[in-house]
Amino acid sequence: MAKDFYGELQLGILGGGQLGRMLIQEAINYNVNVHVLDPDKNAPCRKLCNKFECGSLGDFETVYNFGKDLDMITIEIEKVNVDALEKLEGEGVIVYPQSRIIRLIQDKGLQKQFFKQNDIPTSAFQLISNKDNLVNASLNLPYIQKLRKDGYDGKGVKKIVTQQDIQEAFEEASLIEEWVDFEKEIAVIVARNDKGEVSTFPMVEMEFNPQANLVEFLIAPSLYGVEIQQRAEAIAKKIADDLQIVGILAVEMFLTKNGDILVNELAPRPHNSGHQTIEGNYVSQFAQHLRAIFNLPLGDTRCRTNAVMINLLGEPGYEGLAKYEGVEEVLAMEGVYIHLYGKKYTKPFRKMGHVCIINDDREKAISNARKVQEILKVKA
Amino acid sequence: MAKDFYGELQLGILGGGQLGRMLIQEAINYNVNVHVLDPDKNAPCRKLCNKFECGSLGDFETVYNFGKDLDMITIEIEKVNVDALEKLEGEGVIVYPQSRIIRLIQDKGLQKQFFKQNDIPTSAFQLISNKDNLVNASLNLPYIQKLRKDGYDGKGVKKIVTQQDIQEAFEEASLIEEWVDFEKEIAVIVARNDKGEVSTFPMVEMEFNPQANLVEFLIAPSLYGVEIQQRAEAIAKKIADDLQIVGILAVEMFLTKNGDILVNELAPRPHNSGHQTIEGNYVSQFAQHLRAIFNLPLGDTRCRTNAVMINLLGEPGYEGLAKYEGVEEVLAMEGVYIHLYGKKYTKPFRKMGHVCIINDDREKAISNARKVQEILKVKA
Numbered sequence: 082m083a084k085d086f087y088g089e090l091q092l093g094i095l096g097g098g099q100l101g102r103m104l105i106q107e108a109i110n111y112n113v114n115v116h117v118l119d120p121d122k123n124a125p126c127r128k129l130c131n132k133f134e135c136g137s138l139g140d141f142e143t144v145y146n147f148g149k150d151l152d153m154i155t156i157e158i159e160k161v162n163v164d165a166l167e168k169l170e171g172e173g174v175i176v177y178p179q180s181r182i183i184r185l186i187q188d189k190g191l192q193k194q195f196f197k198q199n200d201i202p203t204s205a206f207q208l209i210s211n212k213d214n215l216v217n218a219s220l221n222l223p224y225i226q227k228l229r230k231d232g233y234d235g236k237g238v239k240k241i242v243t244q245q246d247i248q249e250a251f252e253e254a255s256l257i258e259e260w261v262d263f264e265k266e267i268a269v270i271v272a273r274n275d276k277g278e279v280s281t282f283p284m285v286e287m288e289f290n291p292q293a294n295l296v297e298f299l300i301a302p303s304l305y306g307v308e309i310q311q312r313a314e315a316i317a318k319k320i321a322d323d324l325q326i327v328g329i330l331a332v333e334m335f336l337t338k339n340g341d342i343l344v345n346e347l348a349p350r351p352h353n354s355g356h357q358t359i360e361g362n363y364v365s366q367f368a369q370h371l372r373a374i375f376n377l378p379l380g381d382t383r384c385r386t387n388a389v390m391i392n393l394l395g396e397p398g399y400e401g402l403a404k405y406e407g408v409e410e411v412l413a414m415e416g417v418y419i420h421l422y423g424k425k426y427t428k429p430f431r432k433m434g435h436v437c438i439i440n441d442d443r444e445k446a447i448s449n450a451r452k453v454q455e456i457l458k459v460k461a
Numbered sequence: 462m463a464k465d466f467y468g469e470l471q472l473g474i475l476g477g478g479q480l481g482r483m484l485i486q487e488a489i490n491y492n493v494n495v496h497v498l499d500p501d502k503n504a505p506c507r508k509l510c511n512k513f514e515c516g517s518l519g520d521f522e523t524v525y526n527f528g529k530d531l532d533m534i535t536i537e538i539e540k541v542n543v544d545a546l547e548k549l550e551g552e553g554v555i556v557y558p559q560s561r562i563i564r565l566i567q568d569k570g571l572q573k574q575f576f577k578q579n580d581i582p583t584s585a586f587q588l589i590s591n592k593d594n595l596v597n598a599s600l601n602l603p604y605i606q607k608l609r610k611d612g613y614d615g616k617g618v619k620k621i622v623t624q625q626d627i628q629e630a631f632e633e634a635s636l637i638e639e640w641v642d643f644e645k646e647i648a649v650i651v652a653r654n655d656k657g658e659v660s661t662f663p664m665v666e667m668e669f670n671p672q673a674n675l676v677e678f679l680i681a682p683s684l685y686g687v688e689i690q691q692r693a694e695a696i697a698k699k700i701a702d703d704l705q706i707v708g709i710l711a712v713e714m715f716l717t718k719n720g721d722i723l724v725n726e727l728a729p730r731p732h733n734s735g736h737q738t739i740e741g742n743y744v745s746q747f748a749q750h751l752r753a754i755f756n757l758p759l760g761d762t763r764c765r766t767n768a769v770m771i772n773l774l775g776e777p778g779y780e781g782l783a784k785y786e787g788v789e790e791v792l793a794m795e796g797v798y799i800h801l802y803g804k805k806y807t808k809p810f811r812k813m814g815h816v817c818i819i820n821d822d823r824e825k826a827i828s829n830a831r832k833v834q835e836i837l838k839v840k841a
Contacts, residue, residue: 087785087801102489106486106489110799110801111801112803128510129489130508380792381795381796385765403468405468409757409758412752412757412758412760419491421468421490421491421492423489
């Protein structure tokens with residue numbers, strides 16, 4: 082790299098939410114000059130960077146102007162203007178992950194086709210251009226319909242079980258996927274630097290909130306056998322290599338009841354399934370992302386202990402200025418680490434923070450996490 | 462506390478250097494609104510807080526105006542205008558550590574008298590008002606002369622060995638202390654909250670750079686026997702109780718060759734002897750300071766593993782825009798964590814950052830740290 086990443090390099094982050102915030106907490110250790118673009122003038126990163134710009138992530142001119150004097154750009158959200166990033170790349174700005182990867186991952190249909198073309202195990206699927214295609218779908222009911230673009234955190238996803246559901250399906254260009262009767266949702270975060278070094282974090286197990294379709298409970302490391310873990314990690318490494326990505330990539334997978342692993346979705350950035358690495362592992366996903374994009378040796382991904390991550394979601398029924406209940410009580414417990422995201426207003430299921438609970442005794446980590454879930458509430 | 466410390470409370474930090482910077486890295490987790498006052502417009506904290514004000518820490522009006530609309534003030538340096546803090550306390554602003562403690566600790570003479578009055582073991586000493594008093598000093602040569610005020614990091618300290626040295630001694634009001642032929646310099650960081658809860662970090666061992674008189678090498682936890690560790694920790698707890706301090710307090714001590722422990726100096730704030738707690742302990746000194754001043758339950762101070770801290774000092778012979786040599790090489794090593802302080806310019810022995818080296822094998826941690834010391838350099 083022409084410039085030392087410490088002190089001189091100007092790094093832009095597209096998106097100023099919690100992922101950017103935690104990335105900045107780590108970037109401080111390396112004197113990185115951080116510029117942030119986010120449409121929300123009260124974004125969590127706004128007071129923690131060298132320059133904060135309020136503007137649309139989807140607008141070509143805004144993203145291009147934000148990036149044109151920077152040395153490097155990374156993202157904390159996929160939904161950004163890729164044409165602008167492509168132009169910036171052409172003009173010599175380093176964009177990690179590369180714009181072509183963001184473009185691929187923005188479209189769940191292209192993602193699925195990529196899996197198929199590269200022999201990456203995934204559920205059967207069909208791309209449809211509108212709702213009418215569902216009448217003659219190649220898949221049997223039930224299946225999942227996902228909008229090809231702009232879905233996130235469970236938004237843009239519908240389960241189609243009955244003929245009635247077909248009537249109420251999304252109109253737009255979508256992907257339908259065979260319903261997977263999985264045993265567990267698992268994830269592996271993989272990092273790759275420009276030298277081609279690739280490294281995975283140990284596989285984690287997730288439980289979702291069925292109402293909000295958000296990760297509610299994550300346990301690391303997984304207790305599944307070595308064979309399953311190695312298979313999941315090998316899949317993640319293969320994807321990183323196939324993509325030739327620079328940066329980190331979260332690979333969300335299903336472990337089916339008969340032991341198959343099917344890739345569900347990718348996220349080419351720090352991810353909710355890696356927050357526990359801050360306290361739980363030798364390097365965090367945020368430190369690893371910085372090492373990867375700055376082409377430094379990748380760090381030690383091993384777990385230091387058992388870690389459970391719970392999302393701190395806005396309590397249903399409350400909307401307005403956030404109030405946190407139970408902080409004092411949970412901080413009196415052993416191994417509890419609270420991360421609030423600097424969001425002034427809460428609403429039902431909004432991600433307001435997360436808590437990591439560590440313990441050398443795995444069952445104790447889990448029971449403490451359940452306790453924290455009962456005590457700690459975000460109300461208004 | 463009237464306001465929740467998260468989201469609503471406005472916290473001021475007097476001083477915007479590396480200690481404030483690492484305190485902010487932790488305060489981000491609790492949505493603390495941070496205001497910083499520092500005389501250097503390029504201070505390490507300047508881009509990491511809600512509001513940065515450039516101004517003198519010693520000026521009454523500046524400190525008073527900075528603090529008058531805040532809810533709480535803490536410090537990262539003792540050399541601040543205490544009269545302003547006292548007035549602010551009188552008007553209802555919470556100042557932790559309390560202004561009376563900062564006043565006491567600013568004056569090394571008062572500190573010594575406090576030790577004596579409270580039966581805290583310390584070396585024999587005498588207060589002198591000017592150099593002439595040295596002719597009839599009650600202590601035998603050699604002894605240490607310390608300016609009562611404004612000394613730090615070895616500045617304002619002289620070893621007086623010969624009659625010639627007496628001629629060249631400091632003119633000003635000073636403290637002279639019996640020369641202690643110590644075996645090891647040790648430190649204990651203690652925290653106390655307003656409920657009166659007191660907790661110590663495990664004792665650490667330090668080695669100083671004789672040229673710069675700065676901590677150069679710190680090892681935690683100490684390998685001295687439990688009896689010595691408990692005695693050192695009991696002394697630190699007693700001081701915290703005697704002072705009724707709220708916040709953290711670093712207690713620097715000498716372990717003498719015949720096994721006595723003598724208190725050398727106090728620092729009522731995060732301290733260089735606690736940086737390794739970020740990676741080495743369950744809670745860091747920065748997290749503990751926040752817990753203490755916000756009257757939250759104190760955290761778990763145990764060591765997670767062996768940690769060695771080395772200061773990254775400006776290389777002698779170089780002055781100007783800082784360049785870091787060897788970063789890539791040391792990041793390829795196991796358990797190496799770099800913390801740069803965001804200082805643009807280096808000069809000989811300036812504290813530019815620190816590195817924490819952890820390892821479950823203590824000897825390996827030490828040898829890796831020695832290697833980092835050889836490889837990593839700050840030049841210009």
